Amino acid sequence: MPLFYTQPAPVDANRHRGKSLRDNPGFGFSVRTNSVPVSGAEFALAQRHYPIVFSGQDGAVPVAVLGLRADExxxxxxxxTWEPNLYIPAYVRRYPFVFIExxxxxxxxxxxxxxxxxxDGGKLPLFDAENKPTNLVxxxxxFCAAYQNNHKATAEYVAALQANDVLVDNQAQATIAGTERLSLAGFKVVDEARFNKLPAATLEAWREKGWLAWTYAHLLSFGCWNALANLAAERKKAAA
Incomplete structure (x- = not known):
């Protein structure tokens, strides 16, 4: 199952007659994960608030890091609610809807x-009185169609990064409130030195696809590690 989803079922006029989306459900469903996938199209906005790294598996996926612990x-x-005035990744905003094959x-x-x-019932029905999909559906x-297109474009970008051997293993170290030390590993980043040595023709092709901007946004996002540590320290102080 994709992250967050447990029982995805096709949206159907008969199955969901009289059903609604819960009003103001919030983002509590995401409270136990420390990262979510992001597409390249989101990098420019996401890099201002979250470190962007690549999952360490063979099929690497770019993710926004949301916490320094596995379930945080x-x-x-x-x-x-989400922290105000911050970009919320599309993967989170898409829930509870999703495409299935x-x-x-x-x-x-x-x-x-x-x-x-x-x-049952509610202010946000999935189908109207004539059993036709509402504007919500x-x-x-x-939204899901746009997400899927961005996902495909991002997969092509990641494949190019891997083919050119510019993704390397990395880890992050953080000290919380001057006392607690945390280490986050198991992810990859673009090695800037390898990236800068790519042939001019490759860089030109990537520029035309928008991949250079995505890569620079990824590299700039590393400045958000300190913000994560500061936010963790604030949470620890509030809990104490």
Whole structure:
């Protein structure tokens, strides 16, 4: 199952007749994860608030780091709201909707029925009185389609990074409130020296695809590690 999802089911007029999306559900569903996928199209906005790294698996995926511990999202507050005035990754905003693959490879819109977001009645119905999809469902369909396109473009970018051998293993060290030391490993970053040695023709091709901007945004995002440590220290002080 994709991160956060437990029971995704196709959005269906018969199955979801009289069903609604829960009003103001918040982001509590993401409180126990320290990273979420981000697409290259999001890098420019995400790099201002989160370190952007690549998962250390063979099929590397760019992720925004949300916490310094495995089960910690520092950006979701106790009331389930996200820290104000910060960019919220599209992967988080997409929930509880998602595309699932049907027979023949067709992608269809689904909703997670296991997260408590689908309720009887309510102010945000999935289908109207004529059993037609509401604007909520149509908007979710458009959002998921855009997300899927960005995902494909990002996968092409990551494949190019791997093919040119510029991704290297990395780790982050942080000291919280001057006493607690944390280490976060198991991820990759672009090695700036290797990146700068790429052939001019490769860099020109990447510029035309927008990949140079994505790479620079990734490198600039490293400045957010200190902000993460400061936020962790604030949380620790508040808990004490």
């Amino acid at each position: 999202n520092l950006f979701v507050r106790r009331d389930g 049907a027979a023949g490879g067709q992608l269809i819109l689904a909703i997670d029925e296991g997260g408590g977001f689908v309720v 149509n908007s979710a369909l458009q």
